Amino acid sequence: MGRKKKFGEESDFVSVRVPKSKRKEYRTAIKSFVENKFAKETNSKNKNSVTPIIKKGSDKFRKFEEFVEQTEKLKKKKEKN
Known part of the structure; x- marks a missing residue:
């Protein structure tokens, strides 16, 4: 195993x-x-969270990078508050 x-x-x-x-x-x-x-x-x-969009092919990785960027932005906003 x-x-x-x-x-x-x-x-x-x-x-x-x-x-x-x-x-x-x-x-x-x-x-x-x-x-x-x-x-x-x-x-x-919560409703402000972002869910990743998964598609076939190389588009997956582009969407995942966008997802990571959006989550980082949300974290920064939460830290400022």
């Missing part, structure tokens, strides 16, 4: 040994946790 870490390399993953009988429970618990967290984050965004 993934590559082997180099010595001293930090990882974002937490490795936990789970008995085979409990794997399905852990997977469903993690899946529901992530879905709930994502739902809370999307609900907490």
